Amino acid sequence: MIYLDNAATTRTDDEILDDYYKLCKKYYANASSNHYLGREAARFLNASRKQIASLLGVKNVEVYFTSGATESNNIAIIGTCHAHKKRGKHLITTKIEHPSVLNVFKYLEKEGYEVTYLSVDSSGVISLDELKEILRNDTILVSIMGVNNEIGSIMPISECGRIIKENSNAYFHVDATQLIGKHKINMTNIDFLSFSAHKIHGLKGSGALIKKENVRIEPIIFGGKQEEGLRPGTLNWQVDVMLAKTLRKALENMDEKRAYIEELRDYLFDELSKIDKVYLNSTKKGSPYIINFSLEGYPSEVVVSGLEDDGFLVSTLSACSTNKVKKSYVLEALNLEPFRASSSIRVSLNQDITKKDLEGFIESLKKILNRIGGNF
Amino acid sequence: MNYSHVVIRYGELGTKGKNKIDFINMLNKNIKNTFKDIKEIEVIKRHDRIYLVLNGADNNIIKERLMHIAGIQNFSFAKMVNNNLEEIKNESLRQASLIEKGTFKVVVKRADKTFPYHSDEVVRAIAGPILRNTEHKVDVHNPSFYLRVEIRRDGSFIFSEVIQGAGGFPLGVLGKVLMLTSGGLDSPVALYLMLRRGIKVEAIHFASPPYTSQEALIKVTDLLERFSDIQETIKLHVIPFTSLQEAIYRYCDESYAITIMRRMMYRISELIAKKHNCLALASGESIGQVASQTLESLQVINEVTSMPVIRPLATMDKLEIINTAKKIGTYDISIRPFIDCCTIFTPVNPVTKPRLEKARMFEERFDYMSYINECIENEEIIYIKKDSIDKDIEEFL
Incomplete structure (x- = not known):
């Protein structure tokens, strides 16, 4: 079996799993307790917070542990809106955000906020000019993802940050779920950063929100004083310790690791572009970890199922039921040929994959296309 | 290189x-x-x-x-x-x-x-x-x-x-002192200076629960842990001080309460020191810093013990002390906002020039020795070590 669905989730690192188990067995107290076991837990937690802060170049107090990027996105976006609605109710995001951002904005529209959705070009990147034009006095928040989860396009985060700070008083939120541990992040003009552990070989149910110290937000969940009241609930501190370790491991030799993935990506691009009726939706300017392509005239779920029979696990976002074709809103936003949005396949890579694995994948894909060709 | x-x-x-x-x-x-x-x-x-x-x-x-x-x-x-x-x-x-x-x-x-x-x-x-x-x-x-x-x-x-290097003498060759340790800024700095000279320390801390919280003691243990790189194990004597402190307030004039309290602390410290082979007492007192640290006060307080009392901070000013505390990493712990037994009962007008006869007169009003014995009987000893947790934290991160 060759697992090519790493943008959905990754295999948990053995060391993380073993350490998590050991840590839970040895230390189990509540990190908010005042007895020594609790204090030990708190020391672990503080050391983890410090490590994450130093890895990302932020202050210790700017790291909030959460259950993952979805929760971080909700806390940051809704929390900012509720805290700053007196200053304005205009929000900006992109058309191709993850649902954990997009649907938060949909909810805020119902609450009376005005949202501008930035369009993207055919490679899935927003226009900086458009962003600059759209910024207003009453814009309070801009949320832009670092790397798109379906097609791997990289947004110009640093430039966005600069434009936002130079032209408005808006806060800037970045959903870095597919960016972190794979590409460099400069926190200079970023007020909020969300990410999950499980996309970088960590545990599920683990993530963090980075919130700059000077930015005030309202809590969206109410309870105890944990995480400054922004994320109440007994601290899942052993998981948080593992997040610090996961992030450290992900950032180690990040550039070398990405260079290896780029080689794999280049090979896949070359081979895929040779196949008739295969259209690449990702570009070489995007993150090499995600390769998205569409098939003209082939139902992607049949191809995916055929690949699975050969042991290659990939993902399709366009599953069609008998009479309803589900389309990818991300691919629709690229404004390409209409069939592309309903026939896409996503291959997402990690370090364990070899070129030989991908040769097998290409071979399997060709075989399936050959077999079912002409039937549809 | x-x-x-x-x-x-x-x-x-x-x-x-x-x-x-x-x-x-x-x-x-x-x-x-x-x-x-x-x-x-x-x-x-x-x-x-x-x-x-x-x-x-x-x-x-x-x-x-x-x-x-x-x-x-x-x-x-x-x-x-x-x-x-x-x-x-x-x-x-x-x-x-x-x-x-x-x-x-x-x-x-x-x-x-x-x-x-x-x-x-x-x-x-x-x-x-x-x-x-x-x-x-x-x-x-x-x-x-x-x-x-x-x-x-x-x-x-x-x-x-x-x-x-740090200079001084190899830790242990000069013997051992008993250090009065509150959890404030001064005593950790004084303790560091003793260690740096090569003098081994044991620490004594006076706890007044429920007036002082458990956090105050945690502060002390956290502070002492800072020195575990220099002295592997530090023995901490925790003295339950509540009933003696209450008695002081019952029987003595409020303005003399701190003076009497310090005298009691030194009496207890001397007994503990002798029991545990410490050759001297040490404290973080700095001349003139507060009412109980004027020369007049120190004279009255010191009168209760015949042991040498070493005060490494005697002539240092507060800024010097703070800078050293920052340097050795105790500052952040010391400023945690928990009250210790010196601050909880602070009188409004403490006497800055106490008189020995007056202090003695107040002390004659009650049988303080029975309170002192009770304190010593109920002392709790904690061994502060660089715990395995630090190694664990390093390993798990």
Whole structure:
């Protein structure tokens, strides 16, 4: 079996799993307790917070542990809106955000906020000019993802940050779920950063929100004083310790690791572009970890199922039921040929994959296309 | 920089005659103990030096730890080569070429008299290639760096930098004191200065639950843990002080409460010190800082004990103390907002010039000795160690 669905989730690192188990067995107290076991837990937690802060170049107090990027996105976006609605109710995001951002904005529209959705070009990147034009006095928040989860396009985060700070008083939120541990992040003009552990070989149910110290937000969940009241609930501190370790491991030799993935990506691009009726939706300017392509005239779920029979696990976002074709809103936003949005396949890579694995994948894909060709 | 050894020099030890051997043995033991978790490091003792053989261990960690070991005057990271002029020349040139352009002086110590060249000849042999191959110039009076060569039986050590150590004496050779420890800013700094001199400490803390919280004690243990790199285990005597403190307030005038309280603390400390073989008491008092630390107050307070009371901060001002606390990493812990037994009962108008007769008069009003005995009977001893948790944290992260 060759697992090519790493943008959905990754295999948990053995060391993380073993350490998590050991840590839970040895230390189990509540990190908010005042007895020594609790204090030990708190020391672990503080050391983890410090490590994450130093890895990302932020202050210790700017790291909030959460259950993952979805929760971080909700806390940051809704929390900012509720805290700053007196200053304005205009929000900006992109058309191709993850649902954990997009649907938060949909909810805020119902609450009376005005949202501008930035369009993207055919490679899935927003226009900086458009962003600059759209910024207003009453814009309070801009949320832009670092790397798109379906097609791997990289947004110009640093430039966005600069434009936002130079032209408005808006806060800037970045959903870095597919960016972190794979590409460099400069926190200079970023007020909020969300990410999950499980996309970088960590545990599920683990993530963090980075919130700059000077930015005030309202809590969206109410309870105890944990995480400054922004994320109440007994601290899942052993998981948080593992997040610090996961992030450290992900950032180690990040550039070398990405260079290896780029080689794999280049090979896949070359081979895929040779196949008739295969259209690449990702570009070489995007993150090499995600390769998205569409098939003209082939139902992607049949191809995916055929690949699975050969042991290659990939993902399709366009599953069609008998009479309803589900389309990818991300691919629709690229404004390409209409069939592309309903026939896409996503291959997402990690370090364990070899070129030989991908040769097998290409071979399997060709075989399936050959077999079912002409039937549809 | 590719060093193979650390050359460690003893300071004042050399002047101590027949005790010298004991001192060096203690220092050797302390150094070994400090590095027992770094398995690459070997400790080698010679009559006038201790060497660490690095075997690739992390220089920064070693430097940090050596700087806190009492009894080390200074130390240098060095590269050892064979006693061979060619090798000495090459290594000297290599080290010199890594240093930013400047002026230098070569200092050669020829301890191994079997080495066939005289010191002067070695100096010239080393300086020549450096002058020819780098932009450095010689300045024998005020050089920007020294290039030092020590030719010994074991080999020739080549180095440039000499790093100041903590000085003082090897921890343990001077005996032990009992340190009055509150959790404030001063006592940890005083404690550090004692340790740095090479004096072992036990700590005594007065707790007044429920007036003082458990957090106040946690503060003290956290503070003491800071010193676990210097003294592996610190014995902390926790004295339950509540009933005695309440009695003081019942029987004595409020303005004298702090004076009497301090007298009681010293009485208890003296008894504990004697029981645990401590040769002196120590405290963080700084003359004039608060009402109980005026010379008049200190005189009245000190009257209850015949033991020496060492006050390392006596003449330091608050700013100096704060800066030291920041440097040694106790500041952040000390400023945690929990009340200790000195602050909870602070009177509105404490007496700044207490009179001994008056203090005695108040004390005659109650049987304080029975309270003191009760305090001592109920003391709790906590052993503060660098716990395994620090290692665990490192490992799990």
